[in-house]
Amino acid sequence: MKKKMVAVVIFLAAFTACVAGQTKKQEPASVLEAYVSAWNRHDFSAMDGLIAADGIHDDIGNAVHAQGPAQVKEFMKSIIAQEPDFKWHIDRIIASGSMVAAEWTWTATFTGDGPYGPAKNLPIAGRGACIAVVEKGLIKQLTDYYDTLSFFPKPAKK
Numbered sequence: 001m002k003k004k005m006v007a008v009v010i011f012l013a014a015f016t017a018c019v020a021g022q023t024k025k026q027e028p029a030s031v032l033e034a035y036v037s038a039w040n041r042h043d044f045s046a047m048d049g050l051i052a053a054d055g056i057h058d059d060i061g062n063a064v065h066a067q068g069p070a071q072v073k074e075f076m077k078s079i080i081a082q083e084p085d086f087k088w089h090i091d092r093i094i095a096s097g098s099m100v101a102a103e104w105t106w107t108a109t110f111t112g113d114g115p116y117g118p119a120k121n122l123p124i125a126g127r128g129a130c131i132a133v134v135e136k137g138l139i140k141q142l143t144d145y146y147d148t149l150s151f152f153p154k155p156a157k158k
Helices: 002-026 028-041 044-049 068-082
Strands: 049-060 062-067 087-096 099-114 117-135 137-146
Touching: 028 044, 028 087, 028 099, 028 117, 028 137, 044 068, 049 068, 062 068, 068 099
Parallel strands: 049 137
Antiparallel strands: 049 062, 087 099, 099 117, 117 137
16 A cells, blocks of 8 residues: 555656646746747757747847748848847746747847948847747747847947
8 A cells, every 4th residue: 555655646746747847838938938048049940849830920120020930940040140149138027828028138249231331240239028929838929129220339420
């Protein structure tokens, strides 16, 4: 009898840990944090497990509407090409139900056509916010809001 009780307790502890781990992965805040982490690691394959097949990432500042993991990966590639060392950092998160809102900061070294003309190795930094809807542990909709121009230092007056 004692051995059966110990086996049941071990099973229940393992089951509870497993369920708790699954629940945590499904929390909108955890999904958003995993998404940002995947971007920072340039982890394209992670998008397949973070974005719903019909999920959308709207980036208002870049006028990008990426639908599904493949288009999000293409968007990532375009950002990495111009800002290979970017760091996307979540500063604050508010979550309720399937919705999550976050304030974030972004730093990078930019090379490309910027709002003030061509730039090479230009340090940029800015703040923004995003709102996401997470369903079944996947991002269904994520919209980033920020002012692109504010990320770039104003050129010196001539």
